[in-house]
Amino acid sequence: MSLVNYATREITCKIVYYGPGRSGKTTNLHYIYEQVPGDRKGQMVSLATQTDRTLFFDFLPLDLGTISGFSTRFQLYTVPGQVYYQATRKLVLHGADGVVFVADSQARQLAENIESMQDLHANLAEHDIDVRTMPLVIQYNKQDLPRSLISSVPELEDALNFREVPSFAADALHGTGVFETLRGIAGLVLRRLSAGTSTPPAAAAAGGR
Amino acid sequence: MNLDPRYRFENYIVGGANRLAVSAARAVGQSPGTSYNPLFIYSSSGLGKTHLMLAIGHLARSLNPQMTVEYVTLEEFIEELNHAIGDSAMELFKRRFHMVDMLLLDDVQFLAGRKETQSEMLRLFNTLQRAGKQVVLTSDRPPSEIADLDDRLITRLTGGLVVDVGTPDYETRVAILRSKCEERGVVFEAGVLDEVARINFTNVRELQGALNRLIACQTLEEAPVTARSVRELLGEKPDTPLLVPSQARGQEFASFLSDLSEVVSQHIDSWRVRVVESMTYWHQLGYVTLVLERALEETEEPDVDTLLSRYEASIRRLRELEAEAQKIDTGLAASELFKDPERVGEAELVLARLVGGAEPPPGPDPALTRSELEVGASNQLAVHAVDTIIDEPGKKYNPLFVYGPPGVGKTHLLNALGNELIAQSGGAFTVAVVNASQFIDELIEALQAEEIEKWRARYRVVDALILDDVDKCAGKERSQEELFHIFNSLFYNGRQIVFASVHPPKMIEGLEERLRSRFEGGLVVEIQAPDHALREKLYARYLADVGERLDRPLIDFLASRSVPSVAEMRGIVDRLMKAADVVGVPLNASFARKELEGGATAPAPRKQSNGRDADPFFLDEEKVLWDWPDVTGRAIEEFR
DSSP: OOOOEETTTEEEEEEEEOOOOOOOOHHHHHHHHSOOOOBOOOOOOOETTTOEEEEEEEEEEEEEEEEETOOOOOOOEEESSGGGGHHHHHHHHHHHHTEEEEEEEEEGGGGHHHHHHHHHHHHHHHHTOOTSSSOEEEEOOOOOOOOHHHHHHHHHHHHHHHOOOOOHHHHHHTTBHHHHHHHHHHHHHHGGGGGGOOOOOHHHTTOOO | OOOOOTGGGGGGGOTTTTTHHHHHHHHHSSSSTTTTSSEEEOOSSTTHHHHHHHHHHHHHHOOEEEEEOOEHHHHHHHHHHHHHHTOHHHHHHHHHHTTOOOEEEEOOOGGGGOOOHHHHHHHEEEEEEEHEEEEEEEEESSSGTTTEEEOOHHHHHSEEEEEEOOOOOOOHHHHHHHHHHHHOOOOOTTTHHHHHHOOSSHHHHHHHHHHHHHHHHHHHHHHHTTTTTTHHHTOOTTOOOOOOOOHHHHHHHHHHHHHHHHHHHHOOHHHHHHHHHHHHHHHHTOOOOOOHHHHOOOSOOOOOOOOOHHHHHHHHHHHHHEEEEEHHHHHHSSGGGGGGGGGGHHHHHHHHHHHHHOOOOOOOTTTSOOOOOOOTTHHHHHHHHHHHHHHSTSSSSSSEEEETTTTSSSSHHHHHHHHHHHHHTTOOOOOOEEEHHHHHHHHHHHHHHHHHHHHHHHHHHHHHEEEEEEGTTTTTTTHHHHHHOOOOHHHHOOOOOEESSSOGGGGOOTTTTTHHHHHSSSEEEOOOOHHHHHHHHHHHHHHHHHHHHOOOHHHHHHHHHHOHHHHHHHHHHHHHHHHHHHHHHOHHHHHHHHHHHHSSOOOOSGGGGOOOOGGGGSSGGOOOOOSSHHHHHHHHHOOO
């Protein structure tokens, strides 16, 4: 997927929020959606069950306007966390430019977090993506819960962040850390621009013919 | 349907945003069917498309009361069409729409995706346009943006004039308001209308709605509306600045955005942006931008200044070349060659050929002259046509198409014409005399060598093209295509074109219609088998050629025998000469009679020029030899 298209002067960036069920991925998107001025946000598409669980995926297109002469669009996706939506997760992950792993900080959810992280790696591998080259940040969500219920950030770091990617403590419900996370992943993704991995295909330039 | 009498040019306010549309509409109204047909007006809703359209109808009708003007929205049109199909009353439908003098069709954007309606529309358009009737259309978007529109319909829609009506500016808005007030007989306090106009309504309909509201207020309240109260009455915030979303809300996003901008600007390669800008610009003008595209794929930054300046220099050169080519051959100037900066060299080469004629096409055979051409009843028409062409090439019989069986002298005639044309012009004329099979071979070679432009240029610069055996092009699509273009290029430049073929154009199978009609557009003449008078002349000439004295009875006898072609006559003379030689008697009428009719006629010699008759024994395919082999050869043959 071409991130920066010099020919059409567009930057399109697909970011996937990944993580175990109920970790707050959709909540992240909702918060962002709320903050975006009306003319900038597209329709948020959320396919949820009656109990507010994401069934397929959420999709939030963000039109960031013209940045340095490039019309910039972010597409934020979430995957369904529940284990049995494996196929959907894989599908959503296809063509992603960056991944936000939203971990549930509750101590009793640690195993789910680890399992989901392994699932992410497995799915990326199936898409032939080297995990080390995929921009990834981790968000430790629900850090607002009582200390007794949650694992501390260092504990979570030990358990999940063995690659030492940027990580953020967050409370998605109230917005703490949500934009920091988005900023973090956007920075990582855009930094790859200069790595030369995103040259525009000649076909795109010739597309007008 | 009657036209709404309110919509006229008189009350249509002209401003900067609609001036073009109004002038075009007036022109159409004044002389329907002549100036811009169809006229396509588009604008977003409520800016006066329909008004303009109806005004055209009114104007046309006021100038010519007899005129039938039909105004219909597309929805109504579709409904009518459906009714007509449902009630099997297509005739009625056709009478209504196909007979009008002017069709005003509103809101054609709804054509999107309606295949049936589109095809009916296409038919209607064709009928009306052929009859020179005016069509005016409106839409909320230009034709090219109407989804799923038949290409043929798009070309029809854009074939006349496409104009847009923009949002009125402040002054126009004031003028519109004033005119509306006059219409309604309402007077407002000073400054009220200006205040209304200051509100940023996006269309005239909204503006009118606002005015209606103010009029209602003023009449109900029985107190004059003041400039100050305008915004309040219209539910607008006083002096609305552009809405700023609540600060707290947007802040997080705004700071995210500004951070992001910084990251992007750090990581965007400014040189790529420059290259792309240049690329987009030249691409729009139709130039090939492959060089730049390749540069973009580089990971390292190239010397952009040099790259771009070189590229632009190439384009400048191409433009010069194109301009020169234009002078010589408009067809070639439109070629892709002049759009590709990487092919400057090639373009120069082609042009050089064009100008210098470095490689002239094959010319006429100098041995076949006009003076050697004998004229008889069988070919006099063709010869007469050729003589006319020699006097005035390209003027009268263009193209000339000569047909007749093989060997009647078509090629001679063609070459004679070529020679005469060159002689008449004092050698200034380039005359191509070429056999179609050679023409096709050359084309194939040029295709192989990818030098098709060069090859075309060769023929496009000639002053006269004489193509022999053109029926050989039959069934060969590419040759016909090229011939078609060469023909057009020459024809429109007033160059003479002559064809020869065994069959007349309509009898040539596998000939494209467009060529056939062009071939038949000039003069088609037949050359028949030589008639008696011509045979006489020719035999006299041939016998004289071989040194025989004039023997009247012999010539009379020979001429009395009909032959299918001139070529055969020469063969007969040769044969008689040889037979007489062998027997050792002088050639005369009685010898000729005995030789030609005496039963034991030897088979016609296979090849007259080498003077040896082939023994039938050797006519076996494998054994035909023109020169008998030497002793060793014979020994080997026998040994086998």
